[in-house]
Amino acid sequence: MNLLSTIALFSSLPLIHAQYGNQAKSSATTAASSTTSTTSAASGIHTVDVGEDGLTFNPDSLTVSPGDKVEFHFYPPDHSVVQASFDNPCQPISSGGFFSGFFQTSQESKTVFTVTVNNTDPIWLYCGVQGHCQAGMVGVINPPSSGDTLDLFKAAAAKAKDSTVPANVFGGVVGTASSENTSSTATGTATATSTGSASKTSASTSTTTNAANTMRTAGDVGALALLGLFSWLMM
Structure with a gap:
């Protein structure tokens, strides 16, 4: 591995982080919007x-x-x-x-x-x-x-x-009575809301895990790059 390859590896790390960071923000926004639309319905x-x-x-x-x-x-x-x-x-x-x-x-x-x-x-x-x-x-x-x-x-x-x-x-x-239906309606609403919240939590957890895995991968690549750099310097 030469010096130019090592520099290229380090240069790609910010791009990887920016890509996954934007995906995380988009996922969280989508989940939040879904939850809002679920809880905004009113019976009248x-x-x-x-x-x-x-x-x-x-x-x-x-x-x-x-x-x-x-x-x-x-x-x-x-x-x-x-x-x-x-x-x-x-x-x-x-x-x-x-x-x-x-x-x-x-x-x-x-x-x-x-x-x-x-x-x-x-x-x-x-x-x-x-x-x-x-x-x-x-x-x-x-x-x-x-x-x-x-x-x-x-x-x-x-x-x-x-x-x-x-x-x-x-x-x-x-x-x-709607109060009787509310047990089934409330259960349905609670389930829907709960599912929406769960989806949001799941999306956040999944995004966080992906980001963490990406950072770990980036760290591994960086470590390998440093090893490559030292190996090249020792040659």
Whole structure:
């Protein structure tokens, strides 16, 4: 080995380090981006407890975005949710709307009624069990910014002579609570997030190992180059 070969070997070491260093940075960035996209998803589900604290919806007023879902959870002994118009509380709205049916239960029902909100128009609602609406069991989704208020709707409901409900359940979905699905959904999310983190850790570990191996290889090459240099000088 001559002096020029030895110099060439030493000159190539920074290039090797730069190449693997850039790969490490790229791998870490890709893994981080994957984890961010996994954890950024949001469900858009709003929960309303029906009858948990007496004849109330809790919350009795909420603002949601179009496309979001409102999930009604029912408590003992017997409640429902019906859409009304502001001018005629305790009666089903004349067009469209929804009705959950009656939920008779001795504890919080695992079955819920879920409504998808399509716009920002006010949705006035009440419990259809006789007397509940008049007792103040009413609420509103996306209340107007001025004019009609929940207090005015509640006052009008107190004066209503009776309550009626539609003949059939419609306008929403009766199904399993998202909190029940959350065990499977949460497990899936946790697994996905965990997998993303694991991938990031694995990528970092793999990159670190590769870098270490590269440095060791570079060190071995350097040592051989030094030996070659001494051997050449001794000739």
